[in-house]
Amino acid sequence: MTQEDLKNLPKIVEKFKKSNYPVALTGAGISAESGIPTFRGESGLWKNFRPEELATPEAFRVHPEIVREWYNWRREIISKAKPNPGHYALAELERYNPNFTIITQNVDGLHLRAGSKKVIELHGNIFREKCSRCNRIYNEPVYETLAYCDCGGLLRPDVVWFGEPVTSINEAINVALQCDFMFVIGTSGIVQPAASLPFYAKNNGAFIVEINLEPTPISDIAHVSLYGKSGEILPKIVNNLIKT
Numbered sequence: 001m002t003q004e005d006l007k008n009l010p011k012i013v014e015k016f017k018k019s020n021y022p023v024a025l026t027g028a029g030i031s032a033e034s035g036i037p038t039f040r041g042e043s044g045l046w047k048n049f050r051p052e053e054l055a056t057p058e059a060f061r062v063h064p065e066i067v068r069e070w071y072n073w074r075r076e077i078i079s080k081a082k083p084n085p086g087h088y089a090l091a092e093l094e095r096y097n098p099n100f101t102i103i104t105q106n107v108d109g110l111h112l113r114a115g116s117k118k119v120i121e122l123h124g125n126i127f128r129e130k131c132s133r134c135n136r137i138y139n140e141p142v143y144e145t146l147a148y149c150d151c152g153g154l155l156r157p158d159v160v161w162f163g164e165p166v167t168s169i170n171e172a173i174n175v176a177l178q179c180d181f182m183f184v185i186g187t188s189g190i191v192q193p194a195a196s197l198p199f200y201a202k203n204n205g206a207f208i209v210e211i212n213l214e215p216t217p218i219s220d221i222a223h224v225s226l227y228g229k230s231g232e233i234l235p236k237i238v239n240n241l242i243k244t
């Protein structure tokens with residue numbers, strides 16, 4: 001965060017205070033400081049597979065054991081991880097304004113564990129299983145390499161894979177169309193349809209604040225972009241909010 005960015009904090013806080021319906025769209029970056037690898041970059045690789053090669057219905061059809069093994073590895077990392085100061089700062093913002101809503105692309109459940117209540121999990125939750133035949137949901141994860149539903153269908157994690165429809169997208173679009181303030185945090189802004197949500201919000205007049213390590217396609221439409229770690233920037237925003 002630069003000196004210039006620090007000067008922007010009071011303006012962001014002022015806008016947040018005046019907002020009736022503030023929202024945050026979060027991506028893998030907000031959980032990076034909890035030790036959960038993002039999809040982009042070196043840390044996303046597993047046994048030399050890229051996540052885009054594993055998080056697909058095709059991959060599961062051809063190699064269900066490899067896909068489930070990858071998810072079980074990720075589940076182990078996530079179950080050991082704890083929410084970081086970025087997650088806690090967002091939970092604090094909901095206490096300040098109970099309308100504050102999080103739309104997350106993350107499947108790790110860390111916003112809920114940090115105490116946020118209004119959370120739309122766009123891409124599902126990695127700890128649930130879903131039957132690939134009858135769609136029955138199981139709330140407990142099964143760590144076996146291959147696991148089956150009572151109907152005989154193979155179980156898969158209850159997450160949205162590349163190329164699959166996002167069932168909660170209409171709810172998220174409604175939120176984006178109604179909000180008057182949107183944080184866009186730790187998302188590369190290239191995974192659709194989530195990446196369109198800031199554009200809906202902007203077209204509807206919302207004030208857009210981006211927090212990321214580096215510029216993204218969202219930077220073009222953001223009113224303010226703060227470059228740095230969300231676990232460091234968000235607590236500064238909350239401190240400023242509480243003090244003023």
Ligand code: NAD
Nearest residue numbers: 027028029032038039040105106107108186187188229230
């Ligand atoms: P992404 O991996 O494509 O991008 C992560 C973004 O976060 C990058 O732009 C990066 O610059 C930024 N970033 C990294 N560390 C940061 C930090 N400390 N502070 C602020 N920004 C930081 O993630 P995406 O945009 O969420 O999209 C990828 C898909 O991956 C989503 O569908 C999501 O479901 C899935 N995913 C989820 C998790 C999780 O649940 N924790 C982890 C990996 C991937």
Ligand code: ZN
Nearest residue numbers: 131134149151
């Ligand atoms: Zn079934």
